[in-house]
Amino acid sequence: MSKEWFQSWFNSPYYHILYKQRDKEEAELFIDNLCASLKPSTDAKMLDIACGKGRHSIYLNKKGFDVTGIDLSFNSIKYAKQFENEKLHFFVHDMRKLLFINYFDFALNLFTSFGYFNTEKEHISALSAFAKSLKKDGKLVLDYMNSQKIINNLVEREVKHVDGIDFHITRSVINGKIVKTIDFEAENNSFAFKEEVRDFKLEDFKKLFAQSGLEIDLIFGDYHLNDFDVNKSDRLIFVCKKI
Incomplete structure (x- = not known):
């Protein structure tokens, strides 16, 4: 069976060369703004889904949170594991499959780490796994590109x-x-x-979330958490609660 495009590309050293300019400060600003808005408790447990080499996970852990990062790329997780400690762990895992149940206060899927799959069923499977990993009042943050723009x-x-x-x-x-x-x-x-990333728009996500046990709580259009504008915003960022 041939590998899916993301299994080959994300595991390649050239992926990290091409995208090495990704802004660490921007990532940290986004995390700071999310924490200020969502006010997680100091003992909150967080799941970073498709964590890559762990830049968001490591920063969240530095802020004192208990963080678990998962990614399909063996090489990325191998790199991230050097930063592990009592409250920071990394695992090779496919987001479409359930790993934890009713465990996390927050699940984060950042930087357009979604929309990769061929079928709607796979996307719903992934979102359902995100929802099931959350505690009763847990929240999912999903950060997607604004496809329309x-x-x-x-x-x-x-x-x-x-x-x-x-x-x-x-x-x-x-x-x-x-x-x-x-x-x-x-x-x-x-x-x-x-x-190949699906050009999901706001209405598509509303349908996907409804079928996955999630309900939209907040929508933002950038990492400063400004309102979403379909023609102007760079991002489409959801905060969803578990139904």
Whole structure:
């Protein structure tokens, strides 16, 4: 059985090279603003879903919270594990499958770490697993791209130069997915990867949440937690409560 695109790409060292400019300060600002808004108790248990190398998990743990990070990428989790302590743990895990039941106060799925799957059933399975992992009054924070703005301003072709590598990137919208192809040469080899993310919009999420045991509590449009504007906002950020 062939690997799904995210299993290959997210496990590649070149993924981390291309996206290494991701802003640590921006990530920490978002976490600070979320904590100020949601006011988690000092003993809150948090689940970071698709945690990557753990930048959000590590920062939440520094703020004193008990954090568990899960990700499908073995290499990312292997890296993150060096930061483990009594209140910080990392596991290789597929978000579509249940790992914990009624355990966490907050579950976080950040930086468009959703929308990767081929079927609606898989997306509902993932959201249901998020919901089931939460305690009765637990909350899910899901941070997604604002697909409408991306489609309205689609950059079809560009070249990014990072660490001596020219990443040739194309973008298109195909069958309800924003598709990005990434072609480059490195170490005398040619590589080609692809990202396919569903162009879920607000109405799509309302339907998905309703089928997954979740109810929208708050909606924000950026990491400063401003209101969502479909044409202007960079992000579509939900705070959902478990039904």
